[in-house]
Amino acid sequence: MKYTAIILILLQCCLALKTSSTILHKYESIFNFGDSLSDTGNFIRSAAGLPVVPEFPYGKTFFGHPTGRFSDGRLIIDFIAEAVGLPYLKPYLEVVNNGSIDARRGVNFAVAGATALDPTFFAARNISTLTMTNNSLSVQLDWFKKLKSSLCTTQQDCETYFKKSLFLVGEIGGNDYNFAFAKGANFEQLRPIVPIVVGAITNATRMLIEEGAVELVVPGILPMGCLTSYITTAPHFDKDDVNATTGCLSRYNAFAKYHNDYLQRELQVLRQKYSHARIIYADYYGDSMRLFESPKQYNFSGLTHGACCGAGGPLNFNVSKMCGSSSSVCKDPSASIIWDGVHLTEAAYRHMANGLLDGPFTSPRLVT
Numbered sequence: 001m002k003y004t005a006i007i008l009i010l011l012q013c014c015l016a017l018k019t020s021s022t023i024l025h026k027y028e029s030i031f032n033f034g035d036s037l038s039d040t041g042n043f044i045r046s047a048a049g050l051p052v053v054p055e056f057p058y059g060k061t062f063f064g065h066p067t068g069r070f071s072d073g074r075l076i077i078d079f080i081a082e083a084v085g086l087p088y089l090k091p092y093l094e095v096v097n098n099g100s101i102d103a104r105r106g107v108n109f110a111v112a113g114a115t116a117l118d119p120t121f122f123a124a125r126n127i128s129t130l131t132m133t134n135n136s137l138s139v140q141l142d143w144f145k146k147l148k149s150s151l152c153t154t155q156q157d158c159e160t161y162f163k164k165s166l167f168l169v170g171e172i173g174g175n176d177y178n179f180a181f182a183k184g185a186n187f188e189q190l191r192p193i194v195p196i197v198v199g200a201i202t203n204a205t206r207m208l209i210e211e212g213a214v215e216l217v218v219p220g221i222l223p224m225g226c227l228t229s230y231i232t233t234a235p236h237f238d239k240d241d242v243n244a245t246t247g248c249l250s251r252y253n254a255f256a257k258y259h260n261d262y263l264q265r266e267l268q269v270l271r272q273k274y275s276h277a278r279i280i281y282a283d284y285y286g287d288s289m290r291l292f293e294s295p296k297q298y299n300f301s302g303l304t305h306g307a308c309c310g311a312g313g314p315l316n317f318n319v320s321k322m323c324g325s326s327s328s329v330c331k332d333p334s335a336s337i338i339w340d341g342v343h344l345t346e347a348a349y350r351h352m353a354n355g356l357l358d359g360p361f362t363s364p365r366l367v368t
Contacts, residue, residue: 034172035115035170039111039114045093072339073333073345090106092108114135115176116137172204177221178229181252197259205279220263225243226292228341300348310340333345334347
Protein backbone atom coordinates (compact mmCIF):
# COMPACT_ATOMS: atom_id res chain seq x y z
CA MET A 1 0.00 0.00 0.00
CA LYS A 2 2.81 2.36 0.88
CA TYR A 3 4.52 1.96 -2.49
CA THR A 4 1.19 2.18 -4.32
CA ALA A 5 0.48 5.53 -2.66
CA ILE A 6 3.92 6.85 -3.65
CA ILE A 7 3.39 5.77 -7.26
CA LEU A 8 -0.03 7.45 -7.35
CA ILE A 9 1.46 10.69 -6.01
CA LEU A 10 4.22 10.62 -8.63
CA LEU A 11 1.68 9.98 -11.39
CA GLN A 12 -0.45 12.88 -10.20
CA CYS A 13 2.59 15.19 -10.22
CA CYS A 14 3.53 14.11 -13.74
CA LEU A 15 -0.02 14.61 -14.97
CA ALA A 16 -0.13 18.07 -13.41
CA LEU A 17 3.13 19.03 -15.12
CA LYS A 18 1.87 17.66 -18.43
CA THR A 19 -1.38 19.59 -18.10
CA SER A 20 0.41 22.90 -17.41
CA SER A 21 2.81 22.29 -20.28
CA THR A 22 -0.06 21.47 -22.64
CA ILE A 23 -1.95 24.63 -21.69
CA LEU A 24 1.10 26.82 -22.18
CA HIS A 25 2.03 25.24 -25.48
CA LYS A 26 -1.42 25.80 -26.95
CA TYR A 27 -0.18 29.29 -27.84
CA GLU A 28 1.42 29.36 -31.27
CA SER A 29 2.19 33.10 -31.24
CA ILE A 30 2.50 36.04 -28.85
CA PHE A 31 1.78 39.70 -29.49
CA ASN A 32 3.04 42.21 -26.94
CA PHE A 33 2.36 45.91 -26.40
CA GLY A 34 3.93 48.15 -23.77
CA ASP A 35 6.95 50.17 -22.71
CA SER A 36 10.52 49.52 -21.53
CA LEU A 37 9.45 46.68 -19.23
CA SER A 38 8.92 44.57 -22.34
CA ASP A 39 10.60 46.37 -25.27
CA THR A 40 12.98 43.98 -27.05
CA GLY A 41 14.41 46.51 -29.51
CA ASN A 42 11.85 48.94 -30.96
CA PHE A 43 13.19 51.95 -29.10
CA ILE A 44 16.75 51.61 -30.35
CA ARG A 45 15.38 51.39 -33.89
CA SER A 46 13.37 54.57 -33.52
CA ALA A 47 15.56 56.77 -31.30
CA ALA A 48 18.49 57.73 -33.51
CA GLY A 49 20.67 60.32 -31.83
CA LEU A 50 19.08 60.10 -28.38
CA PRO A 51 21.51 59.62 -25.45
CA VAL A 52 19.29 57.14 -23.59
CA VAL A 53 19.78 54.18 -25.92
CA PRO A 54 20.87 51.24 -23.71
CA GLU A 55 24.54 50.41 -24.22
CA PHE A 56 26.74 47.91 -22.40
CA PRO A 57 26.47 46.76 -19.58
CA TYR A 58 22.82 46.37 -20.60
CA GLY A 59 22.46 42.73 -21.66
CA LYS A 60 25.61 41.59 -19.84
CA THR A 61 24.02 38.75 -17.86
CA PHE A 62 22.32 36.73 -20.59
CA PHE A 63 22.85 38.01 -24.12
CA GLY A 64 26.36 39.31 -23.49
CA HIS A 65 25.66 42.52 -25.40
CA PRO A 66 22.96 45.23 -25.60
CA THR A 67 19.78 44.13 -27.39
CA GLY A 68 17.54 47.09 -26.74
CA ARG A 69 16.22 45.56 -23.53
CA PHE A 70 16.40 47.83 -20.49
CA SER A 71 17.86 45.22 -18.17
CA ASP A 72 20.95 43.09 -17.72
CA GLY A 73 19.24 40.19 -19.48
CA ARG A 74 15.84 38.71 -20.19
CA LEU A 75 12.51 40.36 -19.45
CA ILE A 76 9.19 38.90 -18.31
CA ILE A 77 8.06 38.59 -21.93
CA ASP A 78 11.20 36.56 -22.71
CA PHE A 79 10.51 34.09 -19.91
CA ILE A 80 6.90 33.75 -21.04
CA ALA A 81 8.07 33.04 -24.59
CA GLU A 82 10.43 30.38 -23.25
CA ALA A 83 7.63 28.77 -21.25
CA VAL A 84 5.33 28.74 -24.27
CA GLY A 85 8.07 27.23 -26.42
CA LEU A 86 8.35 30.17 -28.79
CA PRO A 87 11.39 32.23 -29.82
CA TYR A 88 12.04 35.59 -28.19
CA LEU A 89 9.77 38.19 -29.76
CA LYS A 90 11.26 40.26 -32.53
CA PRO A 91 10.57 44.00 -32.34
CA TYR A 92 8.05 45.24 -34.89
CA LEU A 93 10.48 47.75 -36.40
CA GLU A 94 12.89 44.92 -37.17
CA VAL A 95 10.12 42.77 -38.63
CA VAL A 96 8.95 45.44 -41.09
CA ASN A 97 12.53 46.00 -42.25
CA ASN A 98 13.38 42.33 -42.64
CA GLY A 99 11.01 40.32 -44.80
CA SER A 100 12.59 37.01 -43.79
CA ILE A 101 11.34 37.15 -40.16
CA ASP A 102 8.38 34.84 -39.44
CA ALA A 103 5.90 37.29 -37.92
CA ARG A 104 3.26 34.58 -37.52
CA ARG A 105 5.01 33.32 -34.39
CA GLY A 106 4.58 36.69 -32.72
CA VAL A 107 5.76 40.29 -32.70
CA ASN A 108 6.67 42.80 -30.02
CA PHE A 109 5.19 46.29 -30.45
CA ALA A 110 6.40 47.67 -27.08
CA VAL A 111 8.58 50.79 -27.12
CA ALA A 112 10.62 52.06 -24.18
CA GLY A 113 9.18 55.34 -22.92
CA ALA A 114 5.76 54.67 -24.41
CA THR A 115 2.70 56.06 -22.67
CA ALA A 116 -0.88 54.82 -22.75
CA LEU A 117 -2.01 58.33 -23.71
CA ASP A 118 -0.67 60.29 -26.65
CA PRO A 119 1.85 63.04 -25.73
CA THR A 120 -0.60 65.63 -27.02
CA PHE A 121 -2.91 64.79 -24.11
CA PHE A 122 -0.40 66.10 -21.58
CA ALA A 123 0.54 69.11 -23.67
CA ALA A 124 -3.10 70.17 -23.91
CA ARG A 125 -3.36 70.09 -20.11
CA ASN A 126 -0.07 71.89 -19.45
CA ILE A 127 1.34 68.81 -17.74
CA SER A 128 5.06 68.79 -18.49
CA THR A 129 6.57 65.38 -19.22
CA LEU A 130 9.90 63.87 -20.27
CA THR A 131 8.43 61.89 -23.15
CA MET A 132 11.09 59.67 -24.74
CA THR A 133 9.00 58.55 -27.72
CA ASN A 134 5.84 59.41 -29.62
CA ASN A 135 5.14 55.70 -30.16
CA SER A 136 2.33 55.55 -27.62
CA LEU A 137 -0.18 52.72 -27.25
CA SER A 138 -2.36 54.03 -30.09
CA VAL A 139 0.65 53.98 -32.43
CA GLN A 140 1.45 50.41 -31.41
CA LEU A 141 -2.15 49.39 -32.15
CA ASP A 142 -1.85 50.96 -35.60
CA TRP A 143 1.30 48.91 -36.17
CA PHE A 144 -0.63 45.77 -35.29
CA LYS A 145 -3.43 46.63 -37.72
CA LYS A 146 -0.90 47.21 -40.50
CA LEU A 147 0.76 43.86 -39.81
CA LYS A 148 -2.49 41.91 -39.50
CA SER A 149 -3.00 41.46 -43.24
CA SER A 150 0.32 39.60 -43.43
CA LEU A 151 -0.70 37.30 -40.58
CA CYS A 152 -4.09 36.19 -41.87
CA THR A 153 -6.28 37.03 -44.86
CA THR A 154 -9.91 36.00 -44.37
CA GLN A 155 -12.01 36.52 -41.25
CA GLN A 156 -12.15 32.77 -40.70
CA ASP A 157 -8.38 32.49 -41.06
CA CYS A 158 -7.87 35.29 -38.54
CA GLU A 159 -10.30 33.76 -36.04
CA THR A 160 -8.53 30.41 -36.22
CA TYR A 161 -5.08 31.99 -35.97
CA PHE A 162 -5.78 34.37 -33.09
CA LYS A 163 -7.50 31.67 -31.03
CA LYS A 164 -4.02 30.20 -30.62
CA SER A 165 -2.36 33.55 -29.85
CA LEU A 166 -1.57 35.20 -26.53
CA PHE A 167 -1.85 38.98 -26.33
CA LEU A 168 -0.12 41.03 -23.63
CA VAL A 169 -1.49 44.56 -23.33
CA GLY A 170 1.28 46.12 -21.31
CA GLU A 171 2.64 46.81 -18.86
CA ILE A 172 1.65 50.26 -20.10
CA GLY A 173 0.53 53.37 -18.23
CA GLY A 174 3.38 53.66 -15.76
CA ASN A 175 5.18 56.23 -17.89
CA ASP A 176 2.10 58.44 -18.03
CA TYR A 177 2.79 59.08 -14.34
CA ASN A 178 6.57 58.56 -14.20
CA PHE A 179 7.43 61.32 -16.64
CA ALA A 180 4.93 63.74 -15.13
CA PHE A 181 6.13 63.11 -11.57
CA ALA A 182 9.73 63.58 -12.74
CA LYS A 183 8.82 67.04 -14.05
CA GLY A 184 7.19 68.08 -10.78
CA ALA A 185 3.55 67.10 -11.21
CA ASN A 186 1.78 66.29 -7.93
CA PHE A 187 -0.78 63.71 -6.88
CA GLU A 188 -3.64 66.19 -7.14
CA GLN A 189 -2.80 66.82 -10.80
CA LEU A 190 -2.34 63.19 -11.78
CA ARG A 191 -5.05 61.38 -9.82
CA PRO A 192 -7.84 62.72 -12.11
CA ILE A 193 -6.12 61.33 -15.22
CA VAL A 194 -6.01 57.75 -13.89
CA PRO A 195 -9.47 56.91 -15.35
CA ILE A 196 -8.30 58.30 -18.70
CA VAL A 197 -5.07 56.28 -18.67
CA VAL A 198 -7.00 53.15 -17.69
CA GLY A 199 -9.54 53.95 -20.39
CA ALA A 200 -6.80 53.95 -23.03
CA ILE A 201 -5.63 50.53 -21.84
CA THR A 202 -9.10 49.00 -21.74
CA ASN A 203 -9.97 50.53 -25.12
CA ALA A 204 -6.86 48.90 -26.56
CA THR A 205 -7.91 45.59 -25.04
CA ARG A 206 -11.41 45.99 -26.52
CA MET A 207 -10.00 46.83 -29.95
CA LEU A 208 -7.77 43.74 -29.93
CA ILE A 209 -10.73 41.54 -28.98
CA GLU A 210 -12.72 42.99 -31.86
CA GLU A 211 -9.74 42.28 -34.12
CA GLY A 212 -9.92 38.62 -33.06
CA ALA A 213 -7.92 38.24 -29.82
CA VAL A 214 -9.48 35.85 -27.31
CA GLU A 215 -6.72 35.38 -24.70
CA LEU A 216 -5.30 38.61 -23.28
CA VAL A 217 -3.08 39.45 -20.31
CA VAL A 218 -3.42 43.01 -19.02
CA PRO A 219 -0.83 43.91 -16.34
CA GLY A 220 -1.07 46.58 -13.68
CA ILE A 221 1.82 48.92 -12.91
CA LEU A 222 4.76 48.36 -10.56
CA PRO A 223 5.02 49.75 -7.01
CA MET A 224 6.71 52.95 -8.15
CA GLY A 225 7.51 53.96 -4.59
CA CYS A 226 9.98 51.08 -4.37
CA LEU A 227 12.11 52.18 -7.32
CA THR A 228 15.45 53.88 -6.77
CA SER A 229 14.51 56.74 -9.08
CA TYR A 230 11.56 57.73 -6.89
CA ILE A 231 13.31 57.16 -3.57
CA THR A 232 16.22 59.42 -4.55
CA THR A 233 14.33 62.20 -6.34
CA ALA A 234 10.97 62.50 -4.54
CA PRO A 235 10.23 65.73 -2.62
CA HIS A 236 11.30 65.64 1.03
CA PHE A 237 7.76 65.51 2.37
CA ASP A 238 7.14 62.34 0.32
CA LYS A 239 10.49 60.81 1.29
CA ASP A 240 9.42 61.04 4.93
CA ASP A 241 6.41 58.84 4.22
CA VAL A 242 8.32 55.54 4.11
CA ASN A 243 6.98 52.08 4.80
CA ALA A 244 8.93 50.70 7.76
CA THR A 245 8.96 47.14 6.40
CA THR A 246 9.82 47.66 2.75
CA GLY A 247 11.54 51.06 2.71
CA CYS A 248 9.22 52.08 -0.16
CA LEU A 249 7.50 55.45 -0.47
CA SER A 250 3.93 54.91 0.70
CA ARG A 251 2.13 57.70 -1.18
CA TYR A 252 3.52 56.65 -4.56
CA ASN A 253 2.63 53.03 -3.92
CA ALA A 254 -0.88 54.04 -2.89
CA PHE A 255 -1.14 55.90 -6.21
CA ALA A 256 -0.03 52.77 -8.11
CA LYS A 257 -2.65 50.74 -6.22
CA TYR A 258 -5.31 53.27 -7.18
CA HIS A 259 -4.43 52.81 -10.86
CA ASN A 260 -4.39 49.01 -10.53
CA ASP A 261 -7.70 48.86 -8.65
CA TYR A 262 -9.34 51.08 -11.26
CA LEU A 263 -7.92 48.91 -14.06
CA GLN A 264 -9.27 45.72 -12.48
CA ARG A 265 -12.77 47.18 -12.20
CA GLU A 266 -12.75 48.25 -15.84
CA LEU A 267 -11.48 44.84 -16.97
CA GLN A 268 -14.42 43.24 -15.21
CA VAL A 269 -16.74 45.44 -17.29
CA LEU A 270 -14.97 44.20 -20.43
CA ARG A 271 -15.37 40.57 -19.32
CA GLN A 272 -19.11 41.04 -19.07
CA LYS A 273 -19.29 42.55 -22.55
CA TYR A 274 -16.93 40.06 -24.22
CA SER A 275 -17.77 36.82 -22.45
CA HIS A 276 -16.11 34.74 -25.18
CA ALA A 277 -12.70 36.29 -24.43
CA ARG A 278 -10.40 35.37 -21.57
CA ILE A 279 -9.15 38.64 -20.06
CA ILE A 280 -6.44 38.03 -17.46
CA TYR A 281 -5.24 40.66 -15.01
CA ALA A 282 -1.53 40.37 -14.18
CA ASP A 283 -0.66 41.72 -10.74
CA TYR A 284 2.77 43.21 -11.39
CA TYR A 285 2.44 45.18 -8.16
CA GLY A 286 2.01 42.18 -5.87
CA ASP A 287 4.36 40.03 -7.91
CA SER A 288 7.25 42.48 -7.47
CA MET A 289 6.32 43.73 -4.00
CA ARG A 290 7.04 40.32 -2.49
CA LEU A 291 10.66 40.76 -3.59
CA PHE A 292 10.94 44.05 -1.70
CA GLU A 293 9.16 42.63 1.33
CA SER A 294 11.35 39.51 1.63
CA PRO A 295 14.46 39.98 -0.52
CA LYS A 296 16.56 37.31 1.20
CA GLN A 297 13.86 34.72 0.58
CA TYR A 298 14.52 35.24 -3.13
CA ASN A 299 18.33 35.35 -2.75
CA PHE A 300 18.65 39.10 -3.14
CA SER A 301 21.56 40.05 -0.90
CA GLY A 302 22.37 43.50 -2.33
CA LEU A 303 20.88 46.82 -1.27
CA THR A 304 17.14 46.32 -1.66
CA HIS A 305 16.59 49.70 -3.32
CA GLY A 306 20.09 50.20 -4.70
CA ALA A 307 20.69 50.16 -8.45
CA CYS A 308 23.12 47.51 -9.68
CA CYS A 309 24.22 49.78 -12.54
CA GLY A 310 24.54 53.49 -11.86
CA ALA A 311 26.69 56.51 -11.19
CA GLY A 312 27.57 56.01 -7.53
CA GLY A 313 26.18 57.48 -4.35
CA PRO A 314 24.32 55.73 -1.49
CA LEU A 315 21.94 53.90 -3.88
CA ASN A 316 24.19 54.03 -6.98
CA PHE A 317 21.76 56.30 -8.83
CA ASN A 318 22.09 59.71 -10.45
CA VAL A 319 19.19 60.89 -12.57
CA SER A 320 21.52 62.99 -14.74
CA LYS A 321 23.89 60.07 -15.41
CA MET A 322 22.06 56.82 -15.94
CA CYS A 323 23.49 53.34 -16.39
CA GLY A 324 26.04 53.18 -19.21
CA SER A 325 29.55 52.19 -20.21
CA SER A 326 31.16 54.39 -17.53
CA SER A 327 28.84 53.26 -14.73
CA SER A 328 29.56 51.48 -11.50
CA VAL A 329 28.16 47.95 -11.84
CA CYS A 330 27.61 45.47 -9.02
CA LYS A 331 29.56 42.20 -9.18
CA ASP A 332 26.49 39.97 -9.23
CA PRO A 333 23.34 41.44 -10.83
CA SER A 334 21.36 38.39 -9.70
CA ALA A 335 21.78 39.59 -6.10
CA SER A 336 19.96 42.85 -6.92
CA ILE A 337 16.28 43.52 -7.54
CA ILE A 338 16.82 46.82 -9.36
CA TRP A 339 19.09 47.09 -12.38
CA ASP A 340 19.41 50.79 -13.27
CA GLY A 341 17.17 52.56 -10.77
CA VAL A 342 14.13 52.39 -13.03
CA HIS A 343 14.08 48.84 -14.37
CA LEU A 344 14.56 45.48 -12.67
CA THR A 345 17.23 42.81 -13.11
CA GLU A 346 16.80 39.61 -15.07
CA ALA A 347 16.70 37.78 -11.73
CA ALA A 348 13.75 39.88 -10.55
CA TYR A 349 11.95 39.47 -13.86
CA ARG A 350 12.46 35.71 -13.66
CA HIS A 351 10.74 35.60 -10.27
CA MET A 352 7.92 37.76 -11.59
CA ALA A 353 7.46 35.56 -14.66
CA ASN A 354 7.31 32.50 -12.43
CA GLY A 355 4.74 34.26 -10.28
CA LEU A 356 2.59 34.87 -13.35
CA LEU A 357 2.99 31.38 -14.79
CA ASP A 358 2.93 29.30 -11.62
CA GLY A 359 1.79 31.56 -8.81
CA PRO A 360 -1.21 33.57 -7.70
CA PHE A 361 -0.46 36.75 -9.65
CA THR A 362 -2.83 36.32 -12.59
CA SER A 363 -6.60 36.52 -12.31
CA PRO A 364 -8.02 34.34 -13.69
CA ARG A 365 -4.98 32.08 -13.66
CA LEU A 366 -2.89 32.10 -16.82
CA VAL A 367 -2.14 28.41 -16.29
CA THR A 368 -5.13 26.51 -14.90
